[in-house]
Amino acid sequence: MRNLGSSVYWLETARHDPRASLGHSVDVDVAIVGAGFTGLWTAYQLLEAQPGLQITLLESEEVGFGASGRNGGFAMTLLDMSLAHLRRNHGDAAAKAAHDAVATSVDEIGETVAAHGIACEWVHGGLMVVGTNPGQMQRVEADYRTAQELGLDGFRRLSSEETRAEVESPTYLGALMEDHCGVLHPAKLTNRLAAVVEGMGATIFERTPISRIEDGGARLHVHTPSGVVRAEQVVLATNAWASTTPWFKHKVVPLYTYIALTEPLTDAQWDTVGWERRQGIEDKRNFVHYYRRTDDGRILWGGSDGIIYPGGAIRPRYDRADTVFKRLESTFRRTFPQLDQVRFSHGWGGPVAITVSFMPLFGSLLEGRLHYGLGYNGHGVAPSHTGGKILRDKVLGKPSELTELCFVDTAEPGFPPEPLRWISAELTRRTLLRQDAAFDGGKLGGEMDPLLLRVMKKLG
Numbered sequence: 205m206r207n208l209g210s211s212v213y214w215l216e217t218a219r220h221d222p223r224a225s226l227g228h229s230v231d232v233d234v235a236i237v238g239a240g241f242t243g244l245w246t247a248y249q250l251l252e253a254q255p256g257l258q259i260t261l262l263e264s265e266e267v268g269f270g271a272s273g274r275n276g277g278f279a280m281t282l283l284d285m286s287l288a289h290l291r292r293n294h295g296d297a298a299a300k301a302a303h304d305a306v307a308t309s310v311d312e313i314g315e316t317v318a319a320h321g322i323a324c325e326w327v328h329g330g331l332m333v334v335g336t337n338p339g340q341m342q343r344v345e346a347d348y349r350t351a352q353e354l355g356l357d358g359f360r361r362l363s364s365e366e367t368r369a370e371v372e373s374p375t376y377l378g379a380l381m382e383d384h385c386g387v388l389h390p391a392k393l394t395n396r397l398a399a400v401v402e403g404m405g406a407t408i409f410e411r412t413p414i415s416r417i418e419d420g421g422a423r424l425h426v427h428t429p430s431g432v433v434r435a436e437q438v439v440l441a442t443n444a445w446a447s448t449t450p451w452f453k454h455k456v457v458p459l460y461t462y463i464a465l466t467e468p469l470t471d472a473q474w475d476t477v478g479w480e481r482r483q484g485i486e487d488k489r490n491f492v493h494y495y496r497r498t499d500d501g502r503i504l505w506g507g508s509d510g511i512i513y514p515g516g517a518i519r520p521r522y523d524r525a526d527t528v529f530k531r532l533e534s535t536f537r538r539t540f541p542q543l544d545q546v547r548f549s550h551g552w553g554g555p556v557a558i559t560v561s562f563m564p565l566f567g568s569l570l571e572g573r574l575h576y577g578l579g580y581n582g583h584g585v586a587p588s589h590t591g592g593k594i595l596r597d598k599v600l601g602k603p604s605e606l607t608e609l610c611f612v613d614t615a616e617p618g619f620p621p622e623p624l625r626w627i628s629a630e631l632t633r634r635t636l637l638r639q640d641a642a643f644d645g646g647k648l649g650g651e652m653d654p655l656l657l658r659v660m661k662k663l664g
């Protein structure tokens with residue numbers, strides 16, 4: 205029985221047989237904690253590089269239960285708050301290397317899906333980042349300029365007419381089209397990828413929560429309720445849940461983001477929208493709206509706000525947020541007035557991990573035997589694939605261009621302790637929402653760092 209607080213369409217349409225939980229102690233080469241995209245891609249990359257490696261994945265609920273099985277399904281390149289932020293915060297060479305690594309992952313996800321016949325509704329239709337007011341258009345221009353100046357491939361500017369020829373909305377003033385993006389059915393990908401890694405020799409235990417990881421001398425000891433996994437190396441791939449570990453309780457904070465899903469549109473309704481290319485779409489708010497078509501003709505509509513619950517708690521009941529669902533429905537109707545008859549059938553949410561730097565965190569602890577990859581700030585579908593390769597290189601002790609990327613082995617500043625963490629995060633959220641509203645009212649203002657990030661940078 206899934207520990208869900210809501211009805212998650214992706215999980216409903218990608219059932220799989222339950223797996224056994226761990227019932228004994230075992231010795232393995234590598235234990236991976238968490239069976240979302242990060243854990244699964246790490247297992248996949250490791251077994252490709254070194255077949256025969258003994259790998260066990262330990263998942264507290266079931267494969268794809270976390271953000272990986274319930275996200276928007278956009279495999280996209282975004283790191284930091286925008287391409288312009290990434291360049292400003294990390295410099296030209298590091299920004300280009302990080303962007304290119306994730307763009308390569310987008311292509312490789314498509315190749316892996318094809319090579320293994322993974323039926324996960326993969327459509328490589330690109331990403332259309334739309335501006336719906338002059339302030340957002342400034343950001344579209346800034347990203348386009350950045351892409352050109354860095355020499356990145358696959359970016360095109362679209363005029364308002366060109367944008368509306370792709371997808372008809374009276375709100376579109378123009379867009380940036382990026383080729384390196386695909387959409388997929390996330391729970392089908394986690395399920396099938398899990399089966400692929402099992403076929404390659406990995407073992408996956410579900411309903412096996414780990415309580416702690418201890419240095420047992422020659423091996424690390426990963427404790428579960430009914431057995432200890434003694435592993436030469438451990439990979440921590442629990443993203444938002446890492447906030448409950450001693451190492452990351454000040455480095456990541458869980459933020460809930462939400463999705464509403466329409467009923468299938470009729471052919472006549474689709475004719476009024478277009479969207480033949482089936483690209484993912486985002487706007488340029490601080491709290492973006494992200495939306496896409498599903499294979500069965502629905503529109504998935506997510507974003508608009510993000511909620512950090514007191515104490516950074518993660519609870520099944522937080523999977524629903526009716527006020528956010530209402531706001532999502534109203535922005536959907538503003539964007540597509542021609543679809544005023546379309547009803548919503550599902551709404552759900554889930555926790556992502558936010559970091560102070562707004563970049564993922566990859567590194568190693570316990571004398572290089574415990575490796576971690578987490579903190580994707582709501583954009584982990586493609587970066588977790590890059591992350592699987594980074595974690596592979598770390599486990600195999602083979603430094604590479606990937607282990608040199610600007611979000612690997614960094615000294616990440618921490619959040620302040622509670623209740624300051626929640627108060628400052630809430631202030632940041634309100635500031636960002638106020639700016640979104642001011643942009644909607646016609647103001648200009650360009651890019652903005654979250655308040656919390658600026659404060660932490662000053663302190664750190």
Ligand SMILES: Cc1cc2nc3c(=O)[nH]c(=O)nc-3n(C[C@H](O)[C@H](O)[C@H](O)COP(=O)(O)OP(=O)(O)OC[C@H]3O[C@@H](n4cnc5c(N)ncnc54)[C@H](O)[C@@H]3O)c2cc1C
Nearest residue numbers: 238240241242264270271272275276278414554583584585
């Ligand atoms: C509503 C929503 C929409 C999103 N949309 C997008 C999108 O369109 N594009 C995009 O790029 N990103 C999106 N994201 C973010 C993306 O889903 C995540 O960045 C990515 O899935 C992270 O993968 P992960 O494997 O690191 O973490 P998760 O998928 O969260 O996996 C962590 C796993 O660890 C398990 N776990 C936790 N604690 C323990 C423990 N103690 N013992 C054992 N197991 C444990 C959890 O059950 C979970 O299965 C979205 C997220 C949400 C919630």
